[in-house]
Amino acid sequence: xxxxxxxxxxxxxxxxxxxxxxxxxxxxxxxxxxxxxxxxxxxxxxxxxxxxxxxxxxxxxxxxxxxxxxxxxxxxxxxxxxxxxxxxxxxxxxxxxxxxxxxxxxxxxxxxxxxxxxxxxxxxxxxxxxxxxxxxxxxxxxxxxxxxxx
Amino acid sequence: xxxxxxxxxxxxxxxxxxxxxxxxxxxxxxxxxxxxxxxxxxxxxxxxxxxxxxxxxxxxxxxxxxxxxxxxxxxxxxxxxxxxxxxxxxxxxxxxxxxxxxxxxxxxxxxxxxxxxxxxxxxxxxxxxxxxxxxxxxxxxxxxxxxxxx
DNA sequence: TCTGAAATCAGAATGGT
DNA sequence: ACCATTCTGATTTCAGA
Numbered sequence: 406x407x408x409x410x411x412x413x414x415x416x417x418x419x420x421x422x423x424x425x426x427x428x429x430x431x432x433x434x435x436x437x438x439x440x441x442x443x444x445x446x447x448x449x450x451x452x453x454x455x456x457x458x459x460x461x462x463x464x465x466x467x468x469x470x471x472x473x474x475x476x477x478x479x480x481x482x483x484x485x486x487x488x489x490x491x492x493x494x495x496x497x498x499x500x501x502x503x504x505x506x507x508x509x510x511x512x513x514x515x516x517x518x519x520x521x522x523x524x525x526x527x528x529x530x531x532x533x534x535x536x537x538x539x540x541x542x543x544x545x546x547x548x549x550x551x552x553x554x555x
Numbered sequence: 556x557x558x559x560x561x562x563x564x565x566x567x568x569x570x571x572x573x574x575x576x577x578x579x580x581x582x583x584x585x586x587x588x589x590x591x592x593x594x595x596x597x598x599x600x601x602x603x604x605x606x607x608x609x610x611x612x613x614x615x616x617x618x619x620x621x622x623x624x625x626x627x628x629x630x631x632x633x634x635x636x637x638x639x640x641x642x643x644x645x646x647x648x649x650x651x652x653x654x655x656x657x658x659x660x661x662x663x664x665x666x667x668x669x670x671x672x673x674x675x676x677x678x679x680x681x682x683x684x685x686x687x688x689x690x691x692x693x694x695x696x697x698x699x700x701x702x703x704x705x
Numbered sequence: 706t707c708t709g710a711a712a713t714c715a716g717a718a719t720g721g722t
Numbered sequence: 723a724c725c726a727t728t729c730t731g732a733t734t735t736c737a738g739a
Contacts, residue, residue, distance in 0.1 A: 417607035457567035487696040499697040504690035540654035547641040547649040551606040
């Protein structure tokens with residue numbers, strides 16, 4: 406992975422619709438070389454895919470929450486519980502962390518009712534859960550997990 | 556926004572490289588109609604863009620943190636502080652939340668040294684910050700903020 | 706691995722309903 | 723708004739270096 410690969414990634418992470426010609430022009434290398442390198446990074450798993458960014462607000466997903474989950478200890482508790490949390494509809498992020506809590510869970514719902522029904526009640530009924538504490542997001546100031554290279 | 560729009564979004568959120576022909580075949584509607592609808596949703600801001608998903612691990616971004624930031628109160632403190640946090644290199648998410656804390660900050664670094672230097676020292680030197688508490692992510696069980704429709 | 710050229714295919718534009 | 727057709731241009735393939 407060299408300077409050119411990094412520049413290609415930097416472009417594609419912000420706009421996947423950039424054409425081979427445009428990238429080639431900017432990097433001043435032939436477009437077939439750009440194509441070759443992109444294919445290589447796709448093969449190697451450096452580029453994991455391409456997706457559309459859909460505005461959650463357009464789908465009325467205005468009830469955004471970040472929840473801390475403390476687990477009861479036991480064998481494989483964190484694998485089990487992690488998977489269960491990841492499968493809850495509305496949940497897009499599950500992180501196993503060191504510190505006061507065990508899991509940080511990110512989720513989006515239409516409203517408080519949907520959150521209660523689809524998230525809270527489900528989480529509280531999972532036997533491995535000791536307790537949870539949820540914070541409601543008032544404003545998303547930044548959310549660009551696709552930006553990996555600065 | 557009807558059933559077809561939703562199905563199109565559902566496809567594109569997981570794979571933006573799906574072709575018009577493929578989508579048309581699956582939904583059993585003409586490809587020019589699919590094109591028309593996608594363009595419409597792009598114009599309306601429902602589809603905000605297309606991004607490559609780059610594997611952070613391939614770039615050795617293994618030091619992943621979730622930080623809670625408590626702010627000193629003052630006029631516009633949360634706008635100011637939010638923007639400052641969002642501008643720190645390595646930070647990809649900043650959420651203003653209700654609850655014990657004021658901000659939840661998501662960031663990725665290569666290692667502990669980089670985290671200390673680029674993140675912690677910067678955050679601790681921001682005057683609006685009262686205190687911070689950081690959790691280190693041991694494992695990402697799920698991270699797919701692009702998945703909006705389940 | 707890199708590159709130019711040719712071939713293929715996908716997306717944009719058009720115009721009629 | 724929908725859709726068939728045409729046209730343009732982007733991506734893939736391939737062969738030589």
